[in-house]
Amino acid sequence: MTTPAFIPTGIRFENIEKRYGGLYALRRLSLEVAPGECVAFAGRNGSGKTTLLRIAARLVRPSAGSVSFLGPSGGDRRAEDGGVNPPLQTAREADTAIGFVAHATMVYDELTAEENLLMFAKLQGVAEPGARAATLLEEVGLSERRKSLVRTFSRGMRQRVAIARALLNEPSVLLLDEPATGLDPEGITWLANALRRKRDAGRTILMSVHGESEISGLATRAVRLDAGSVVADTRAGSDMHAILTFAEA
Amino acid sequence: MALFDNTTVLLGKELRTEFRSRELLTTTVVFILVVVVLFSFTFDPSVGESRRFGPGLLWLSFLFAASLMLQPCFLREQNNDTLSALRLSVQDPFSIFLAKLSANTLFLLVTELLMLPIFAILYNVHILAVFPQLALVLFLGSLGVAIPGTAFSAISAQARMRELMLPLLLLPLLTPVLIASTEATGGLLAENPGLRIDWLGFLAGFDIVFLTALWLFGEYLLEE
Numbered sequence: 001m002t003t004p005a006f007i008p009t010g011i012r013f014e015n016i017e018k019r020y021g022g023l024y025a026l027r028r029l030s031l032e033v034a035p036g037e038c039v040a041f042a043g044r045n046g047s048g049k050t051t052l053l054r055i056a057a058r059l060v061r062p063s064a065g066s067v068s069f070l071g072p073s074g075g076d077r078r079a080e081d082g083g084v085n086p087p088l089q090t091a092r093e094a095d096t097a098i099g100f101v102a103h104a105t106m107v108y109d110e111l112t113a114e115e116n117l118l119m120f121a122k123l124q125g126v127a128e129p130g131a132r133a134a135t136l137l138e139e140v141g142l143s144e145r146r147k148s149l150v151r152t153f154s155r156g157m158r159q160r161v162a163i164a165r166a167l168l169n170e171p172s173v174l175l176l177d178e179p180a181t182g183l184d185p186e187g188i189t190w191l192a193n194a195l196r197r198k199r200d201a202g203r204t205i206l207m208s209v210h211g212e213s214e215i216s217g218l219a220t221r222a223v224r225l226d227a228g229s230v231v232a233d234t235r236a237g238s239d240m241h242a243i244l245t246f247a248e249a
Numbered sequence: 250m251a252l253f254d255n256t257t258v259l260l261g262k263e264l265r266t267e268f269r270s271r272e273l274l275t276t277t278v279v280f281i282l283v284v285v286v287l288f289s290f291t292f293d294p295s296v297g298e299s300r301r302f303g304p305g306l307l308w309l310s311f312l313f314a315a316s317l318m319l320q321p322c323f324l325r326e327q328n329n330d331t332l333s334a335l336r337l338s339v340q341d342p343f344s345i346f347l348a349k350l351s352a353n354t355l356f357l358l359v360t361e362l363l364m365l366p367i368f369a370i371l372y373n374v375h376i377l378a379v380f381p382q383l384a385l386v387l388f389l390g391s392l393g394v395a396i397p398g399t400a401f402s403a404i405s406a407q408a409r410m411r412e413l414m415l416p417l418l419l420l421p422l423l424t425p426v427l428i429a430s431t432e433a434t435g436g437l438l439a440e441n442p443g444l445r446i447d448w449l450g451f452l453a454g455f456d457i458v459f460l461t462a463l464w465l466f467g468e469y470l471l472e473e
Contacts, residue, residue, distance in 0.1 A: 054333075054473070057333075057337060058337075059333050059336060059337070059473060060472075060473050061472055098337060100333070100334075100337055102330055102333060103330070104328075104329045104330035104333075105329045105330075106329055106330050106331055106333060106334035107329060107331065107334070108262070108266065108329070108331055109328070109329065110265075110266040110269050110270060111262065111265065111266065115265070119258055119259075119261075119262055120334065120338050122254070122258045123255055123258055123259070123335070123338040123339050123340075124338050125251070125340065165334065
């Protein structure tokens with residue numbers, strides 16, 4: 001398998017509900033993200049941002065509702081149906097479109113940065129995994145430490161490896177859960193530039209943010225979640241500021 | 250092909266991380282050594298007693314050592330949420346299980362092969378003449394421990410009382426494997442050694458049934 005060709009991909013959340021026992025993480029949430037949009041999700045801790053991103057990544061099955069990946073022609077590829085087994089073949093196709101950066105680094109401490117990227121590149125069927133890993137390590141500024149075990153890295157360096165891992169298969173959709181965690185100011189500027197290039201190239205980006213920053217400044221749309229529901233959604237610059245800073249819109 | 254390729258890559262990762270940390274092999278080798286040596290000095294068994302009790306003691310120590318080895322199998326994927334990264338990356342989720350159970354079987358076999366000479370010396374039993382048959386019993390028995398063990402390790406890693414959950418789920422289920430492996434080993438260590446095809450067939454059947462179940466339902470065990 002080779003690296004899949006870039007396909008502009010949007011996401012449609014329909015009446016998504018996620019319950020953990022009696023606790024609602026998401027309540028009948030519906031949202032459509034068009035191909036190429038860069039959406040910043042804001043909200044207090046526990047508002048459902050992480051759960052929404054993990055459902056979009058197909059790591060968590062919704063208790064009800066569905067998530068669809070929207071192709072360029074408008075035809076959708078359903079990935080999850082609440083309570084119904086998803087058609088696996090299309091779900092696997094959806095995987096190749098996704099790059100996910102979570103709270104945790106999602107890389108192995110006992111492997112070197114290079115071994116981590118090589119392994120994930122091979123698993124994803126990336127063409128020329130060695131060259132791709134080397135390019136990304138150069139991009140994230142870790143080529144000199146490529147042979148070092150990840151456990152010897154600082155939190156910021158681990159986050160750079162995590163971001164490199166998410167970019168391995170040139171994903172159409174980037175799901176980023178507080179991607180600037182642990183990064184120093186230089187790292188944040190690097191990440192902002194990298195995401196800007198992805199956004200300008202037509203990649204769809206969904207990210208959770210806390211307040212305004214260089215990263216949230218890239219957003220073309222801001223959505224505020226509260227208690228698992230969308231309470232504000234805007235593409236207008238002035239309203240975005242209010243949503244991201246938790247001020248009353 | 251994707252299943253084979255993914256499994257090979259993941260097995261390489263399992264072996265590399267274990268040979269760097271030596272966490273699993275050290276624990277199990279030390280555990281089995283202590284049990285085998287302790288029982289040998291406590292009971293000072295005769296040749297006849299060794300033939301009667303030896304196989305049971307050997308497999309009981311293998312079983313407890315395996316439960317120690319299986320505990321961190323999926324637990325260490327939780328540390329950095331690497332299981333999520335694997336789920337997003339592999340073409341076939343069964344490859345995650347296949348790699349882990351291959352690694353577990355391999356680690357268990359290495360431990361058993363290291364312990365066999367010590368067992369033979371301390372318990373005065375002859376294993377060289379029946380070694381190929383014994384290796385087959387060890388392989389099928391270890392596979393029988395590793396397949397459900399890997400599956401239950403995935404379940405217990407997400408449970409609240411995870412350290413308690415694995416032995417609680419696993420040990421009752423593995424009783425048939427323990428009996429079959431002990432009987433098959435006992436047949437080989439008897440005065441007139443012979444391969445017990447009935448118990449060997451039982452072990453092979455157990456392995457096939459549980460491997461098929463894992464192939465069919467394994468993906469659901471990985472979900473959050």
